[in-house]
Amino acid sequence: MVMLDKTEREIVKLLQKDGRMSFVDMAEQIGVTEGTIRRKFYRLLEEGIIKIAAVTDPFEVGFNAPAIIGLNVDQSRIRDIVEQLTRLPRVHYVAMTTGIYDIIVYAFFADNRELASFLLEELSKIEGITNTQTSLVLDIYKQDFAFGLPQRQDEGRRRRRRSLPAH
Known part of the structure; x- marks a missing residue:
């Protein structure tokens, strides 16, 4: 921290x-x-x-098929799966979550064919993924990364993330 x-x-x-x-x-x-x-x-x-x-608008720079992909995975392999996902060039956000999905991925594709290729040829090769749910992003109304900082003094600390490979 x-x-x-x-x-x-x-x-x-x-x-x-x-x-x-x-x-x-x-x-x-x-x-x-x-x-x-x-x-x-x-x-x-x-x-x-x-x-x-x-920060760019993906649609304005030619990514006409941005997608949010929810993944369910074998829990014993989750760290390995996260590391593999972070190395994929079209993947720009990977988060381990609670709720319906174990991992949420944001990825950007030029078109639906590129998205299909990613799902069928790249994502399917990662062992331990048991289910996927893909939502195509139709439009973006807010993309703001100025989320501020916690107000409490003790929240100035941040948990150190494991070092993951850069893509």
Whole structure:
């Protein structure tokens, strides 16, 4: 777990509003030096607490068949299955869940043929998947990653995730 100090929490909040905000602007708004912002920013980045990325509308860039796929799996193989899913290039989100599905996957495909190929040729090769349910995304009305930070002091900690391979 990592405890974020007040300045680090403010950096995260500002970047969630404007991921291109300069260190100078953040320093002015928070009331610290630009050097402090720079040092803390790179610590947050290096420790995997934040990632900086461009978020696109999948439909606008040619992914006309984004899908949400619910998976039921053999519980004894769940970690291995998660690791295999994270290595698939079309998969952009993998979460272990409670409820109807053991794992939820968000993946983006150019068209239904690419989606079908993924389901029949890639997903079906992963041993331990017992059931899948695929929902095609028809439109996206909100895609916001500025979810803020917990308000309670002790919620500034975050559980360290196991290191999974990058795809």
